Amino acid sequence: MKFVDEYRDPKTARKLVDAIAKLSSKPWNIMEVCGGQTHSIIKHGIDQLLPEQIRLIHGPGCPVCVTPLKYIDKALAIAAQHNVIFCSFGDMLRVPGSRQDLLGLKAQGADIRIVYSPLDALKLARRHPGREVVFFGVGFETTAPTTALAAYQARQLKLTNFSQLICHVRVPPAMEALLSSADHAVQGFLGAGHVCSIMGYHEYLPLAEQYKIPIVITGFEPVDILQGLYLCIKQLEENRHVVENQYQRIVTQAGNQPAQQLLRQVFDVVEQDWRGLGSIAASGLALKEEYSPWNAEQRYAVDAIDTVEPDACRSGEVLQGLLKPVNCPEFGTSCTPEHPLGATMVSSEGACAAYYRYRNHD
Amino acid sequence: MTEPKLNCPLPLNYEQIVMAHGGGGRMMQQLLDKIIRPAFDNDILAQQHDSAIINIPANRLAFTTDSYVIKPLFFNGGDIGKLAVCGTVNDLAMSGAKPLYISCSLIIEEGFAIKDLQRIVQSMRASADEAGVKIVTGDSKVVEHGKGDGLYINTAGVGVIETESSILPNNIRTGDAIIVNSDLGRHGIAIMLQREGMDFASAIDSDCASLAAPVQALFDANIDVHCLRDLTRGGLSSCLIELAAVCGRQFEIREQGLPVRQDVRSACELLGFDPLYIANEGCFVLFVPQSQAGAAIATLQKHSNSQQAVQIGTVSEEHADGRVILQTAMGISRILELLSGEQLPRIC
Amino acid sequence: MCLAVPGQIIRISDDEPLLRTGLIDFSGVSREISLAYLPEAKADDYVIVHAGLAIALIDEEEAQASLQAFQELDDIEAAP
Numbered sequence: 001m002k003f004v005d006e007y008r009d010p011k012t013a014r015k016l017v018d019a020i021a022k023l024s025s026k027p028w029n030i031m032e033v034c035g036g037q038t039h040s041i042i043k044h045g046i047d048q049l050l051p052e053q054i055r056l057i058h059g060p061g062c063p064v065c066v067t068p069l070k071y072i073d074k075a076l077a078i079a080a081q082h083n084v085i086f087c088s089f090g091d092m093l094r095v096p097g098s099r100q101d102l103l104g105l106k107a108q109g110a111d112i113r114i115v116y117s118p119l120d121a122l123k124l125a126r127r128h129p130g131r132e133v134v135f136f137g138v139g140f141e142t143t144a145p146t147t148a149l150a151a152y153q154a155r156q157l158k159l160t161n162f163s164q165l166i167c168h169v170r171v172p173p174a175m176e177a178l179l180s181s182a183d184h185a186v187q188g189f190l191g192a193g194h195v196c197s198i199m200g201y202h203e204y205l206p207l208a209e210q211y212k213i214p215i216v217i218t219g220f221e222p223v224d225i226l227q228g229l230y231l232c233i234k235q236l237e238e239n240r241h242v243v244e245n246q247y248q249r250i251v252t253q254a255g256n257q258p259a260q261q262l263l264r265q266v267f268d269v270v271e272q273d274w275r276g277l278g279s280i281a282a283s284g285l286a287l288k289e290e291y292s293p294w295n296a297e298q299r300y301a302v303d304a305i306d307t308v309e310p311d312a313c314r315s316g317e318v319l320q321g322l323l324k325p326v327n328c329p330e331f332g333t334s335c336t337p338e339h340p341l342g343a344t345m346v347s348s349e350g351a352c353a354a355y356y357r358y359r360n361h362d
Numbered sequence: 363m364t365e366p367k368l369n370c371p372l373p374l375n376y377e378q379i380v381m382a383h384g385g386g387g388r389m390m391q392q393l394l395d396k397i398i399r400p401a402f403d404n405d406i407l408a409q410q411h412d413s414a415i416i417n418i419p420a421n422r423l424a425f426t427t428d429s430y431v432i433k434p435l436f437f438n439g440g441d442i443g444k445l446a447v448c449g450t451v452n453d454l455a456m457s458g459a460k461p462l463y464i465s466c467s468l469i470i471e472e473g474f475a476i477k478d479l480q481r482i483v484q485s486m487r488a489s490a491d492e493a494g495v496k497i498v499t500g501d502s503k504v505v506e507h508g509k510g511d512g513l514y515i516n517t518a519g520v521g522v523i524e525t526e527s528s529i530l531p532n533n534i535r536t537g538d539a540i541i542v543n544s545d546l547g548r549h550g551i552a553i554m555l556q557r558e559g560m561d562f563a564s565a566i567d568s569d570c571a572s573l574a575a576p577v578q579a580l581f582d583a584n585i586d587v588h589c590l591r592d593l594t595r596g597g598l599s600s601c602l603i604e605l606a607a608v609c610g611r612q613f614e615i616r617e618q619g620l621p622v623r624q625d626v627r628s629a630c631e632l633l634g635f636d637p638l639y640i641a642n643e644g645c646f647v648l649f650v651p652q653s654q655a656g657a658a659i660a661t662l663q664k665h666s667n668s669q670q671a672v673q674i675g676t677v678s679e680e681h682a683d684g685r686v687i688l689q690t691a692m693g694i695s696r697i698l699e700l701l702s703g704e705q706l707p708r709i710c
Numbered sequence: 711m712c713l714a715v716p717g718q719i720i721r722i723s724d725d726e727p728l729l730r731t732g733l734i735d736f737s738g739v740s741r742e743i744s745l746a747y748l749p750e751a752k753a754d755d756y757v758i759v760h761a762g763l764a765i766a767l768i769d770e771e772e773a774q775a776s777l778q779a780f781q782e783l784d785d786i787e788a789a790p
Contacts, residue, residue: 001628001737003716003756003768010691012780035710036712045694063710089761090634090706103703114707115559116633117762119744124559139710142712146761149746152728194712197758197766220714222692223780249773250758250766259747259765262728337702347710357699555739564739625738632736634713709713709761 003249007221008044016226017049020233027053028236029185030229031178031321033171034192035062035347036220042354044222054229057185057321058354060174060277061192063139063167064091064347065319068273069309071167072097074302075136078165079110081300085128087121088136090114095346098308118150118164125154125162134296137166142194144168144285145259148266151287154294163296166287169272171195172203173283178320179211185321188232190225191217193247198263200255204243212241219247266291275343276316313342318351325352332356379474384504397476398502401483402466402490406498414498416463420522424459426450427518435478435512438552439567443482445643446515447489447497448572449594455577456590456646458529459521461493466500466517471510482513493572495519525581531608533588539655540613540675541648543576543668544569545621546598547640551629554707562632566625569667571644576665580648583661589649593642598674599686599698600639601647606684613686614695615675634708638688639701649677714760716768717743719753734759 032038038058041047047056060066076097079086086102093102093114106112111131115121118135125133137147147164154162171192178184191204196217204215214235218228228246235241245251263285272284287295297303312330317323325331325344335341337353344350382389399407406414430446440448447464454461466486470479490497527533548569555562573592580587589609593601598620606613622630622637630637644667650658655673662671678687686698717734723742725731727749734743734757744763745751757764 001624001631001716002718003773004631006773006777008691009780010693013692015780034712043690044692045690045696046692048694049692089709091708091710093706094703113559116561116707116709117744119762120559120561140712142714142760142765143709145747145765146763149728149744149763156728192712194714194758194760194765197714227776227780249769249776256747256766258727258749262747562739562741566739623738628715628737629739631715632713632739 004221007219007223009223013049013222013226016223016230020054020226020230021051023230023233023237024051024053025237027055028187028233029055029057030188030190030232031057031059031186032190032218032225033059033061033175034195035065035350036194037190037192037218037225038062038351038354040220040222041225046222046225050229054233058318058351059321060274060319061140061171062347062350063143063169064095065315065343065350066169066274066276067095067138067167067343068275069098070305070307071138071165073305073307074297075165076100076102076105077302077305078134078296078300079105079112083132084111085124085131085133086110086112086136087115087124087133088112089138091347092136092138095343096340098306118147119153122150122153122159122162125159126157129161131161133162135164137164137168140169140171140192140195141199142197144263144267145198148262151266151291151294152262155291160293163294163299164287165296166285168267168285169274170269170283170285172207173280174274174277176207177277177280179207179213181320183322186213188214188236189216190228190232191215193217193219193224193251196247196251196255198256198259200253201243201245201251202253208241208243214241215243217243217245217247217251219250276319310341315342315344315352318344325355328352377476379470379472379476379479379504381472381504381506383470384502393502397480398483398500401480401487402497402500404496404498406463406496414463416498418520418522420524422523424454424457424521424523425518426453427516428453429514429516431511431514432553433511434556435482437556437568440570441482441485442513442515443486444489445570446517447486447493447495448570448643450517450519451493451495452573452592452646454519454521455574456529456592457521457523458525458581458587458590459523460578461495461519461521461574463498464490464495464517464519466497466515468500468502469510469514470502470504471512472504472507474512479513489572493574529587529590531589531605534605534609534611534649534677535588535651536611536677536679537652538588538649538677539652539673540615540677541650541655541658541671541673542598542621542645543573543648543662543671544645545623545626545670546593546642546645547622547626547630547637549643550597550641551626554633555629562629564625564629566623566629569642569644571667573644573646573667576662576668579661579665580658583657585650585654585658585661587648587650591647593645593647595641596701597637597639597641598647600700602686603698603700606681606686608684610680610682610684612678612681612684613675614678614689615686616689618691619672620674621670621672635705638698639705652676712760714758714765716756717759719751719755719757721753722751732764734764
C-alpha cells in the first residue's frame with residue numbers, strides 16, 4: 001500500500017533506533033497521545049526496540065477508553081427502544097456499560113448495526129423512513145467532522161428519523177490537564193497526527209511554550225513513530241521545547257479549514273467528562289441548539305440514567321501514565337478482554353488490551 | 363460420474379418456499395423430486411431409503427459433521443452450498459481420510475426463492491463432483507418466515523483412511539516445518555466486504571475450495587505428514603495456538619513472507635483487522651519433517667488452489683502449555699493470543 | 711484513535727461541495743468516500759480517509775522528501 005509500506009521498512013526503523021540510542025544521554029519519558037500510535041507501538045514491538053532509558057507512556061487518545069460510562073449507558077437505553085436502528089463503529093460494541101454491553105443487548109433482540117461511517121447510518125435512515133436511526137458518535141477531532149457532516153446533511157435533507165448520540169472530545173485540553181497535574185511524568189509528547197490533519201497544530205504552540213515541553217506531531221507507522229521519538233528526544237537533549245511536525249505529508253499548521261468551519265457551525269465547545277480523567281473544561285463538542293432535532297440525547301429522555309463505575313479498575317491511572325497495565329493487580333487475572341473491568345481492556349487500542357494481546361513472552 | 367441437470371425448468375407453482383414444502387405431502391415430494399434429487403443424483407441416493415446403504419472398503423473410517431450459517435448466502439468465490447460441501451470434505455481430508463460420502467440437511471426459511479435454492483443445490487453437486495464425493499442422503503425442513511436467515515445447511519461426511527499412520531496434533535515433532543498451502547484471509551474479507559452497510563468493491567473472492575486433491579497428492583508422494591488442519595474461523599493464529607497447546611510445543615512463525623494478497627491486506631488496514639485472525643475456507647496448515655518441506659511444497663504447488671504453498675515457520679521446542687511466537691518484520695518476537703471474539707470493523 | 715488509510719481518487723462525482731464524493735482505490739479495494747472537506751481534491755490525488763471521509767490530501771513531495779531523509783541517515787552513519 002503506497003504511503004504505508006515505505007514507513008514499515010525494518011531497515012529504516014533499525015537506523016532510527018540506532019540514531020535514538022546514540023542521541024539519548026539519559027532516561028526520557030515520552031507520551032504518545034493517540035491510541036492508534038499505542039496500537040502500532042505494541043503490535044510492531046517498537047517499545048522493545050528502544051533503548052531501555054526511553055520509556056513510552058500511553059496517552060488518553062482512545063475514544064473507547066475515555067468515553068464516560070454514562071454515555072455507554074445512554075447508548076444502551078436508546079438502542080433498547082422500540083423501532084430504533086442503533087448504529088455504531090465496531091469499536092464501541094464490547095464496551096461494558098453499568099450492566100451490559102451493546103453486543104449483549106443485540107443478543108436480546110435490539111437492532112444494533114456496525115457501520116463504517118456516520119454517513120452510512122444517514123443512508124440507512126433514508127432507506128428506512130419508518131424506523132428511527134441513531135448513530136453513536138464518539139471520538140476525537142478526526143472523527144467529529146464525520147458526524148458534523150452527517151448532522152449537516154440530515155438538516156439539509158430535513159430527515160426526521162435520524163439523530164446522533166454525540167460524545168466527542170478534544171485533545172489539547174486533555175494534554176493541558178495532564179501537564180497541569182502535579183504528579184505527571186511526561187517530558188515530551190508525540191502529538192496525534194490524524195487529529196492534527198483536521199485541526200492543524202497552532203493550538204499546541206502555547207502548550208509547548210507554557211509547559212516547556214516538546215510536542216512532535218507524529219504519524220502512525222513504525223518509521224513515523226521512531227522518527228517522532230528521535231525528534232522529541234533531540235529537543236529534550238538540546239533543552240528545546242517547540243512544536244515540530246514529523247507528519248508533514250499529511251499535516252499542515254492550519255489543518256483542514258472546511259472541516260474546522262463545519263465543526264464550528266455544528267458543535268459548541270463544552271465541558272466534558274473523560275473516563276478515568278474526570279471533567280475537563282472546553283474538552284468536548286456538543287450539537288448546537290439548532291441541531292436539537294438531530295440530537296439523540298434530547299430526542300430520547302436518557303438523562304436520568306443510573307451509572308455504576310466498577311471500583312477495582314485503575315484505568316484512570318493507566319490513562320494518565322501513572323500505572324503500567326502489567327503493574328495493575330487485576331491485569332490478566334480478574335481483568336481480561338473476555339471480562340474487562342474497564343474500557344482500557346475492552347478497546348483493541350486500549351493500553352491494557354494492547355499489552356494483553358501483544359505482551360512479550362519474557 | 364453423472365452430469366448435473368442444470369437446465370431443469372422451475373416446475374412448481376410457487377417461486378418461493380412455503381410451509382407446505384416442508385409438510386411431508388405432495389409439495390415436499392415435488393421439491394425433492396424436481397429440485398434436490400436431480401441435482402444430487404447418484405446410485406445410492408436413488409435407493410430412496412431412510413438411510414443410505416454404502417459399502418466401505420476399509421477398516422478405519424473418518425466421520426464428521428458441520429453446520430453452515432452465512433450471510434450473504436452468495437458471495438464472491440462461492441455460496442453456502444459450495445461452503446457446506448467443501449467444509450465437510452476438508453474436515454475429512456484433514457484427518458488423512460479420502461472423502462467418499464456426505465449427507466445434506468437443508469433448513470429453509472419460508473419465502474426463500476426456489477431459484478436460489480436450485481442454484482445452491484447445483485453448486486453443491488458441482489463441488490461434490492470436484493471433490494470426488496457423493497451426496498447420498500439428506501433431509502429438508504421449512505421454518506416460518508423470520509425464523510431463519512434464508513437457508514441453513516448441515517452436512518456430515520464419511521471417508522476412509524488408507525494410510526498406516528495417523529494424522530493427529532500429537533504427531534507434531536520439534537523441528538517440523540510449518541507450511542500453508544495458500545494465501546491467508548480471503549474468505550473472511552470477501553464476506554465482510556459484501557455485508558450490508560460496508561459497500562466496498564473489490565476483486566477479493568473467497569478461497570472456498572475442496573482440499574481433498576492436494577492432501578491426497580501428499581500421501582501419494584509418500585510425504586511423512588505429521589499433522590494437517592484447515593484454517594477456518596479464527597484464521598491462522600487461532601489454528602496454530604490450538605495445535606501448539608495440544609502437542610505441547612512452541613511454534614515460531616515469521617511475519618515477513620506470510621502469504622497475504624495486497625487487496626486483502628488493504629481491506630485489513632481499512633477495517634482495523636489483523637489478517638492472521640481472518641477466516642479461510644481453502645487454506646490448511648501442514649506439519650512435516652523439515653527434510654521433506656521442499657518435496658511437500660513442490661507437491662502442493664501442482665494444485666490450482668495450492669500454488670502459493672510456502673513454509674511459514676518451524677516447531678522450535680517443547681513447551682508445556684504450547685505457544686505460538688510471531689517474529690515481526692521489525693525483528694521482535696511476540697506471543698500470539700486467541701482473540702476474545704470475532705474481529706469487528708473499527709475506525710479508532 | 712483515528713484509523714485513517716491512504717487511497718487514490720479514481721473519479722469524482724459532480725455535486726455541490728458538501729455532498730461531493732469520490733471513488734477511492736485502496737490498493738485493490740474501493741469505495742465511495744465523501745470529499746466534502748477536500749474541495750481542491752482532483753482525480754489521481756492521494757488522500758487520507760477516516761470513517762468514510764477524506765480528511766487530508768497527501769503531499770507527495772513531502773513524502774518523498776521524508777523518505778530521502780531516511781536514506782541520508784545511512785550517509786550520516788557512513789561519514790567518518
